[in-house]
Amino acid sequence: MMESISTEEKIIRAADKIFTQKGYAATRTREIAEEAGTNLALLNYYFGSKEKLFRNVVREKLKMLLSAMGPIASDENIPIDQKIKMISENYTQLLLENEDLPLFILNEWSVNKKLFADLIRETRQHAEPVIEKQLRESGVAISVEDLIVNTLGMIMFPFIAKPMILSSGLVQKDQFAMFVEKRKEKIPEWIKKITVKQEPL
Amino acid sequence: MMESISTEEKIIRAADKIFTQKGYAATRTREIAEEAGTNLALLNYYFGSKEKLFRNVVREKLKMLLSAMGPIASDENIPIDQKIKMISENYTQLLLENEDLPLFILNEWSVNKKLFADLIRETRQHAEPVIEKQLRESGVAISVEDLIVNTLGMIMFPFIAKPMILSSGLVQKDQFAMFVEKRKEKIPEWIKKITVKQEPL
């Protein structure tokens, strides 16, 4: 049997789509209602206000973004090489299916730091000490901060800068997915080279 | 003598500040006018509309972002190692003085691709073939696309993800400038390691 989707769920999905594409400020509640196949009044009936609906969407999206990394990074039993590999694969896959996700989150975060401060408190991760310890033990030449920023940057930046990359002709539109699929494999190798102590002679 | 600033210039500076912080959609023309110490009518007197004023600001900001890279990258007489070093230094310096710049440009770009398509036509760079040639001659193991995306990502990502980086406690607020200053020196070394052909045994 086809599970029929509740109106509430329809609104959530529509809000998800429109907010993620356009951001909070540019989004019109009427457009969400229309996308959901309903009307403005229902939106307020279920969620109270535009802002409450937005918080609802952001909470899920943020969880999505963090959960692709946190649980892996903070697991003491996975060696660091393996972590990078898993995160590179998980994230790339996630972002291929949610291309607007990183820019949406990072942009709204910079505009509304209060909101995210609240949400982050709910979803704290504790990966840093674990990685710190693993790095010390393997004796590599990089700090935790640089390792994390480089890894996430390599994975996320192509999606964030996608319009610029396409516009410059650096990558063709229909080649973009292939481009990041290939990077997915290369990133762990690059990170390994970076963290290695000795220069090759 | 103090050069007094024209009203037009005051409005441009205010628009620059507010648009860059909040983005187009969240910006109120009244707020720009207030920031400029004048009123809404003057804004329209000088620039015609919110959108025209925005285009004015974006054009300058985009030029700023591209000119920190383009002229260096497309110069055939600078060896590739040296280019990376210069771009890393120039960009980091520029972004330290304009922290909102990359997120602003990339976000507005993704929201309004038409606008940027127009602007890009005015400021075309031709770095890619030059770098392609230099890479081929030096026989390194990386594509132009990956080299450029990795370099720009390493430089820009910390600024784009700054709120997340601070919120996670990965870097302290008052240590952020130091963090990117240090990266500025490390990035060319990292890129060199990545582009090297042989794995160290």
Next chain:
DNA sequence: GTCTATAAGGGGATAGAC
């Protein structure tokens, strides 16, 4: 729960005095 109609206010833009 769902809809139509409408309230209440904010937003960009302009008229017209100075």
Next chain:
DNA sequence: GTCTATCCCCTTATAGAC
């Protein structure tokens, strides 16, 4: 060139019928 007052549309939110 600059300002105040005002227009008018668009937006969010709600009242109230069904």
